[in-house]
Amino acid sequence: MSASTTQRRAQKSxxxxxxxxxxxxxxxxxxxxxxxxxVIVILFQFLTDGKLLYPDNVAxxxxxxxxxxxxxxxxxxxxxxxxIDLSVGSVVAFVGGACALMITDYNIPWLLAVVLAxxxxxxxxxxxxxxxxxxxxxxxxxxxxxxLLFRGLAIVIVGTTVAGLPEGFNGISNNSLPNSLGFVxxxxxxxxxxxxxxxxxxxxxxxxxRAALIRNDLKVEPFVxxxxxxxxxxxxxxxxxxxxxKSSGGTPIVLIIVAVLVLLYSFLMANTVFGRxxxxxxxxxxxxxxxGVNTKKVNFMIFVNMGLLTGLAAVVNxxxxxxxxxxxxxxxxxxxxxxxxxxxxxxxxxxxKVSGAMIGAFIMGVLNMGLSIMNVDPAWQQTIKxxxxxxxxxxxxxxxxxxxx
Amino acid sequence: xxxxTTPILEMRGITKTFPGVKALQDVTISVRRGEVHAxxxxxxxxxxxxxxxxxxxxPHGSYEGDIVFEGRACSFKNIRDSEERGIVIIHQELALSxxxxxxxxxxxxxxRVRRGVIDWTETNKQASxxxxxxxxxxxxxxxxMDIGVGKQQLVEIAxxxxxxxxxxxxxxxxxxxxxxxSAHLLDLIRHLRSQGITxxxxxxxxxxxxxxxxxxxxIRDGMSVETLDMHGIEPVSEDRIIRGMVxxxxxxxxxxxxxxxxxxxxxxxxxxxxxxxxxxxxxxDNAHMTVNSGEIVGIAGLMGAGRTELAMSMFGRSYGTNxxxxxxxRGKEIRIRSVRDAIENGIAYATEDRKRYGLNLIEDIKRNxxxxxxxxxxxxxxVDGAQEITRAxxxxxxxxxxxxxxxxxxxxLSGGNQQKVVLSKWLFAEPEVxxxxxxxxxxxxxxxYEIYEIINTLADAGKAVVVISSELPELLGICDxxxxxxxxxxxxxxxxxxxxxxxxxxxxxxxxxxxxx
Numbered sequence: 001m002s003a004s005t006t007q008r009r010a011q012k013s014x015x016x017x018x019x020x021x022x023x024x025x026x027x028x029x030x031x032x033x034x035x036x037x038x039v040i041v042i043l044f045q046f047l048t049d050g051k052l053l054y055p056d057n058v059a060x061x062x063x064x065x066x067x068x069x070x071x072x073x074x075x076x077x078x079x080x081x082x083x084i085d086l087s088v089g090s091v092v093a094f095v096g097g098a099c100a101l102m103i104t105d106y107n108i109p110w111l112l113a114v115v116l117a118x119x120x121x122x123x124x125x126x127x128x129x130x131x132x133x134x135x136x137x138x139x140x141x142x143x144x145x146x147x148l149l150f151r152g153l154a155i156v157i158v159g160t161t162v163a164g165l166p167e168g169f170n171g172i173s174n175n176s177l178p179n180s181l182g183f184v185x186x187x188x189x190x191x192x193x194x195x196x197x198x199x200x201x202x203x204x205x206x207x208x209x210r211a212a213l214i215r216n217d218l219k220v221e222p223f224v225x226x227x228x229x230x231x232x233x234x235x236x237x238x239x240x241x242x243x244x245x246k247s248s249g250g251t252p253i254v255l256i257i258v259a260v261l262v263l264l265y266s267f268l269m270a271n272t273v274f275g276r277x278x279x280x281x282x283x284x285x286x287x288x289x290x291x292g293v294n295t296k297k298v299n300f301m302i303f304v305n306m307g308l309l310t311g312l313a314a315v316v317n318x319x320x321x322x323x324x325x326x327x328x329x330x331x332x333x334x335x336x337x338x339x340x341x342x343x344x345x346x347x348x349x350x351x352x353k354v355s356g357a358m359i360g361a362f363i364m365g366v367l368n369m370g371l372s373i374m375n376v377d378p379a380w381q382q383t384i385k386x387x388x389x390x391x392x393x394x395x396x397x398x399x400x401x402x403x404x405x
Numbered sequence: 406x407x408x409x410t411t412p413i414l415e416m417r418g419i420t421k422t423f424p425g426v427k428a429l430q431d432v433t434i435s436v437r438r439g440e441v442h443a444x445x446x447x448x449x450x451x452x453x454x455x456x457x458x459x460x461x462x463x464p465h466g467s468y469e470g471d472i473v474f475e476g477r478a479c480s481f482k483n484i485r486d487s488e489e490r491g492i493v494i495i496h497q498e499l500a501l502s503x504x505x506x507x508x509x510x511x512x513x514x515x516x517r518v519r520r521g522v523i524d525w526t527e528t529n530k531q532a533s534x535x536x537x538x539x540x541x542x543x544x545x546x547x548x549x550m551d552i553g554v555g556k557q558q559l560v561e562i563a564x565x566x567x568x569x570x571x572x573x574x575x576x577x578x579x580x581x582x583x584x585x586x587s588a589h590l591l592d593l594i595r596h597l598r599s600q601g602i603t604x605x606x607x608x609x610x611x612x613x614x615x616x617x618x619x620x621x622x623x624i625r626d627g628m629s630v631e632t633l634d635m636h637g638i639e640p641v642s643e644d645r646i647i648r649g650m651v652x653x654x655x656x657x658x659x660x661x662x663x664x665x666x667x668x669x670x671x672x673x674x675x676x677x678x679x680x681x682x683x684x685x686x687x688x689x690d691n692a693h694m695t696v697n698s699g700e701i702v703g704i705a706g707l708m709g710a711g712r713t714e715l716a717m718s719m720f721g722r723s724y725g726t727n728x729x730x731x732x733x734x735r736g737k738e739i740r741i742r743s744v745r746d747a748i749e750n751g752i753a754y755a756t757e758d759r760k761r762y763g764l765n766l767i768e769d770i771k772r773n774x775x776x777x778x779x780x781x782x783x784x785x786x787x788v789d790g791a792q793e794i795t796r797a798x799x800x801x802x803x804x805x806x807x808x809x810x811x812x813x814x815x816x817x818l819s820g821g822n823q824q825k826v827v828l829s830k831w832l833f834a835e836p837e838v839x840x841x842x843x844x845x846x847x848x849x850x851x852x853x854y855e856i857y858e859i860i861n862t863l864a865d866a867g868k869a870v871v872v873i874s875s876e877l878p879e880l881l882g883i884c885d886x887x888x889x890x891x892x893x894x895x896x897x898x899x900x901x902x903x904x905x906x907x908x909x910x911x912x913x914x915x916x917x918x919x920x921x922x
Binding site: 272283284287292293 | 763
């Protein structure tokens with residue numbers, strides 16, 4: 001589903017009628033990271049003797065990485081506006097702890113506790129946003145302080161571990177949608193239905209966008225490229241659907257959560273005034289001020305939003321672990337930041353897409369899982385991920401330099 | 406010392422191609438030792454590219470043709486190579502470090518050392534000598550950020566002299582300078598010439614070229630079209646240079662326009678603004694001003710007269726503190742607390758520095774155009790992308806913005822086309838009052854004419870237009886009425902028919918009478 005927005009936006013930004021080569025060279029950046037992800041998947045599929053794409057592994061890949069995907073969405077927005085958030089890992093631990101305590105010590109129903117946890121994240125975001133937007137302290141400093149502050153508070157309230165969380169809560173990250181429609185052969189019917197809807201949505205939205213462009217007499221990409229794109233994207237969704245339908249659970253619940261967020265935030269960034277203002281602030285702050293953008297409010301809202309998403313990530317993370325741990329969320333900020341940068345977000349702000357960050361997060365996730373299946377020492381896993389981040393950003397910068405000259 | 410006849414520099418048959426573009430084609434230029442050699446051409450004609458070839462920014466092998474300096478063929482691989490031979494280029498954007506002192510900047514990369522340790526006494530002593538040579542009375546300890554652009558320019562020249570420069574290349578040296586500083590700089594160039602330093606000067610200011618150059622080479626569309634001897638029998642006029650640059654006769658530099666002036670749109674009364682940091686300093690002092698619909702009103706003033714400050718303080722208090730006075734729109738007083746308020750009330754301000762304050766250069770044309778009034782094409786906070794493209798494309802065609810589509814990043818456009826994007830952006834905001842600050846700065850002659858035409862069209866559509874400009878001929882050419890400012894006060898109001906450059910200049914230099922401070 002995320003692919004459909006990626007593709008649509010790729011098409012929008014391209015629209016250069018003409019030869020395929022011309023088209024591809026214009027869209028190298030857009031497809032470069034997708035190609036890199038594909039290469040990594042195929043490489044590990046080969047290295048792990050096909051274990052990487054075992055149906056249950058694919059489901060686990062999504063469940064294990066849901067927190068990064070959620071955090072990376074907020075982080076792209078923060079970085080595009082020219083800020084950074086170093087506190088998300090600590091906030092995940094603190095909010096996760098608070099959520100668990102609400103359930104175990106205060107007997108708050110888990111569903112309500114989840115809502116309160118997300119709101120608590122929003123309040124923390126507002127706290128940081130206040131210092132950044134209204135007092136004017138650089139986000140690096142504010143969130144560095146937040147990183148220490150909320151890690152400390154997490155240890156204060158959690159101690160070491162809060163366990164004994166209800167089945168329903170733990171199910172958020174560990175369970176799949178119920179098999180309510182039965183099976184088609186060995187495949188889960190509900191998963192197939194969802195996959196079918198996703199592919200149909202992709203095809204319809206692509207054709208509608210193209211038709212609108214043609215109607216307005218605007219340039220469109222070559223029809224062959226357009227078709228290839230739809231077939232490839234549809235094929236990938238179809239294959240993932242097939243694998244998930246074959247897995248023991250079907251569609252993981254967090255996949256639905258993440259997919260909805262990706263669609264929502266891609267739309268928010270590309271098509272709303274708020275999204276435009278974020279790009280405007282990151283691209284040229286002074287020009288944004290002189291264009292009447294309320295930069296303080298926008299900056300504040302970016303951090304509130306990051307907080308809300310961090311709250312959700314905390315819920316997902318605590319649910320996955322089945323317990324709140326004071327040391328949870330260690331280095332999550334770095335995972336989210338790395339995902340955004342691998343996904344093409346500009347270090348200087350002003351450029352970046354949610355879809356890109358999702359690809360970045362999946363590159364990191366596939367690396368993690370592939371290397372784990374291969375039993376590579378965690379120390380080496382970290383080393384490899386560090387190099388991948390460096391190479392990805394280097395590729396981006398060299399690419400841009402080429403485009404300039 | 407009169408220029409000798411032997412060339413110090415010859416560039417022959419220089420051709421430089423970028424993917425898809427021939428930036429320079431068979432350019433030939435010969436510079437005599439000890440002369441001031443001007444290079445003229447429209448923006449994008451290839452002047453800067455030629456200088457980058459000469460200084461080694463584009464290394465030997467990346468272009469075709471020969472460079473002969475002091476009789477020896479050159480094959481520079483980088484700027485260091487060319488500097489070693491005594492060729493120093495001073496770019497439009499000064500390359501000084503703001504937090505370092507003048508002395509440190511002069512010897513940056515070329516430090517005065519004794520046994521590997523910086524010799525501060527020697528550094529400051531030599532810096533003082535160099536500053537004296539360029540006529541800059543500043544302590545070498547002063548930080549660069551504490552001196553104005555004009556003085557920074559002199560520091561750059563001092564730095565060049567410290568490198569034993571033989572050929573000094575100045576790229577638009579006076580673009581950011583006021584008249585006093587420009588005059589001083591030109592004197593300095595004459596002085597350097599008398600000491601045997603050869604200068605190449607690239608400038609858009611043709612009056613300066615006419616005043617200082619010994620020879621002028623004109624470049625058009627990447628080719629050297631002609632070389633003019635400025636001391637020949639026939640004096641070379643500005644119009645003569647323009648004709649060479651644009652390849653056509655520009656009998657009229659300004660389009661004909663008959664104004665249709667209507668009712669008063671904007672009136673400001675007793676407008677006073679204080680400096681944002683030094684709150685006791687009055688930057689705009691009790692200003693009164695009116696602008697009518699269909700009228701183009703100019704504001705003349707020297708650098709620091711308070712023109713931009715007046716405009717920006719009106720535009721949602723984006724400049725200044727402790728602002729007092731009234732703004733009336735069509736006779737009704739309006740309260741403007743933010744830029745948003747100003748835009749909502751129909752006031753638009755196009756900045757003098759479009760790259761820093763006017764455009765998001767990494768964003769495409771259409772999104773820049775829509776940025777000041779997104780709500781016009783959005784519902785419930787959702788932007789109608791199709792409408793945005795159609796509208797922007799309309800402006801692209803109307804304004805003749807030269808680009809493949811509205812998806813091109815605005816940073817890739819030339820200065821003139823960027824300015825058209827800025828104008829489109831503010832037109833899209835549907836203002837009643839349009840304040841244009843230096844609308845043709847850094848724009849070539851042909852594009853200037855187009856901008857003037859656009860301004861006239863706006864006035865004819867009933868807008869009240871205010872034009873702030875440092876170029877007096879421009880104000881005289883397009884404005885119906887001109888206010889002159891000096892030291893924060895409006896010192897004169899002159900209708901077009903009575904305005905002359907000399908008259909304006911008198912008002913612009915009018916001193917404050919002691920009491921009014």
